[in-house]
Amino acid sequence: MERKLFGTDGVRGVANEEPMTPETAMRLGMAIAARFRGQGGALGSRHGRIVIGKDTRLSGYLFETALSSGIVSMGADVLLCGPLPTPGIAFITSSMRADAGVVISASHNPYQDNGIKIFARDGFKLPDQVEMEIEALAFGDTLARMRPGPADIGKATRIQDAVGRYVVFLKNTFPKERTLDGIKVVVDCASGAAYKVAPAVLAELGAQVISLGVTPDGKNINDRCGALHPEKMCEAVRNSGAHMGMALDGDGDRVIICDERGMVVDGDAVMALCGSRMLAKGTLRQNTVVATVMSNIGLERALAARGGKLLRAQVGDRYVVEEMRRGGYNFGGEQSGHLIFLDHMTTGDGVVAALAVLAAMLEESRPVSELASCMVRAPQVLVSVKVAEKRPIESLPGVLGLISKVEAELGAEGRILVRYSGTESKARVMIEGPDEGRIRAWAEEVGSALVRATSGV
Numbered sequence: 001m002e003r004k005l006f007g008t009d010g011v012r013g014v015a016n017e018e019p020m021t022p023e024t025a026m027r028l029g030m031a032i033a034a035r036f037r038g039q040g041g042a043l044g045s046r047h048g049r050i051v052i053g054k055d056t057r058l059s060g061y062l063f064e065t066a067l068s069s070g071i072v073s074m075g076a077d078v079l080l081c082g083p084l085p086t087p088g089i090a091f092i093t094s095s096m097r098a099d100a101g102v103v104i105s106a107s108h109n110p111y112q113d114n115g116i117k118i119f120a121r122d123g124f125k126l127p128d129q130v131e132m133e134i135e136a137l138a139f140g141d142t143l144a145r146m147r148p149g150p151a152d153i154g155k156a157t158r159i160q161d162a163v164g165r166y167v168v169f170l171k172n173t174f175p176k177e178r179t180l181d182g183i184k185v186v187v188d189c190a191s192g193a194a195y196k197v198a199p200a201v202l203a204e205l206g207a208q209v210i211s212l213g214v215t216p217d218g219k220n221i222n223d224r225c226g227a228l229h230p231e232k233m234c235e236a237v238r239n240s241g242a243h244m245g246m247a248l249d250g251d252g253d254r255v256i257i258c259d260e261r262g263m264v265v266d267g268d269a270v271m272a273l274c275g276s277r278m279l280a281k282g283t284l285r286q287n288t289v290v291a292t293v294m295s296n297i298g299l300e301r302a303l304a305a306r307g308g309k310l311l312r313a314q315v316g317d318r319y320v321v322e323e324m325r326r327g328g329y330n331f332g333g334e335q336s337g338h339l340i341f342l343d344h345m346t347t348g349d350g351v352v353a354a355l356a357v358l359a360a361m362l363e364e365s366r367p368v369s370e371l372a373s374c375m376v377r378a379p380q381v382l383v384s385v386k387v388a389e390k391r392p393i394e395s396l397p398g399v400l401g402l403i404s405k406v407e408a409e410l411g412a413e414g415r416i417l418v419r420y421s422g423t424e425s426k427a428r429v430m431i432e433g434p435d436e437g438r439i440r441a442w443a444e445e446v447g448s449a450l451v452r453a454t455s456g457v
Contacts, residue, residue, distance in 0.1 A: 006131040008316040008422025010117030015059035020114050022066035029070025031137035034146050036099040048076035053089035054104035055193035055251045058218030059114045063104045072154035081162040085193045085252025087349035088166040094123035105251040108228050111219045123346035125318045163196050170201045173344045174355045180207035186245040188212040188233040190226025194252035198351050227256045238262035244368050246354040254337035255350030259368035267337040268295050272302040272375035279308045290324050290332030302375040317348045379436040383429045383443040387454040390420045396453040406442045
């Protein structure tokens with residue numbers, strides 16, 4: 001079956017336009033309830049229970065209502081969390097023994113977009129096969145025959161203390177013998193889902209917190225703030241003399257750190273920093289960090305220098321987690337700031353990652369700039385271009401010729417990766433090599449060729 005709805009991270013699109021319409025959302029809600037019928041004591045022996053949370057987008061109300069209507073119409077109950085980070089929904093789903101969890105968010109995208117992603121009862125994102133089963137139900141003709149009678153429809157209730165439960169969980173990931181007393185932290189919540197959670201966790205651990213992006217209005221999520229725009233965080237760290245800054249994205253599942261000088265420390269550097277310390281403590285399973293094909297070769301070299309290994313998965317934190325579970329690994333992530341500490345959380349969690357960096361800073365009594373120096377970054381350029389159509393790269397001879405030319409020029413000193421985005425109509429060209437000027441020119445040349453080839457020009 002061809003996937004119609006789900007991309008690399010759930011369903012995503014412009015709010016109130018297909019596929020992100022209330023009609024499709026309601027069908028998805030029905031399909032989710034139907035798919036998890038009978039799973040672990042769900043529908044059949046009792047009403048199923050499905051958790052719904054969201055970020056702060058204006059359209060969240062629309063999809064919360066539509067999904068709830070679909071779910072209760074199929075005889076399952078809905079547990080509403082309101083605005084809560086994506087990993088918070090995963091936590092609530094598993095801790096409350098719900099049958100599934102649904103997050104309404106388009107992550108780092110502007111407020112006009114929205115999305116729907118689903119967690120299984122164990123708090124892990126669904127594999128491709130289960131998403132396809134949900135699609136088949138949503139677009140098929142079996143749902144009408146599965147509807148219960150009037151006495152068996154579900155109901156929706158609100159979890160009043162969802163934020164408090166998640167704050168307690170997050171604090172418990174921090175070493176119990178330590179506090180953040182005397183530590184000043186800048187946190188940029190991107191006017192998104194973590195706007196209550198992140199400042200509360202830091203403050204309750206004793207930190208002096210300088211909060212940015214904590215007044216959401218439905219339209220300012222990710223607007224020149226947060227993980228995509230860390231400049232404000234960096235400036236605030238420099239101006240305030242903070243020990244560290246952390247910038248979350250709209251749904252709080254990824255983070256960009258900055259050191260005490262206001263210099264960005266991205267996901268690769270955090271993986272090097274934390275992975276090196278886990279290697280030293282003997283807590284990194286199989287001495288392996290799982291990252292993606294986009295991660296800088298400097299991360300691979302940093303781990304190798306300390307007896308560790310880097311395993312690469314395809315782009316998408318879900319695929320990193322799948323590889324971690326398949327191989328029995330406990331730490332991995334993406335350059336973009338999705339950091340997965342599988343000993344604590346089933347998915348990327350920006351606050352968990354930031355707390356891990358703060359713990360390392362306290363344990364070693366060293367500033368973040370020194371901790372992050374364990375990785376020397378190789379020059380890397382990433383060019384994103386809009387494409388009219390995602391035609392297979394192997395069917396574009398002109399683009400393939402350019403890629404081969406770049407590969408020959410780079411030899412063993414670098415690499416090139418060309419791929420389509422799983423959530424947007426874009427292509428990404430990533431090149432690593434010793435000369436940043438040359439690799440940038442090559443990346444732009446390949447990107448231009450992709451635009452022409454996919455538009456038929």
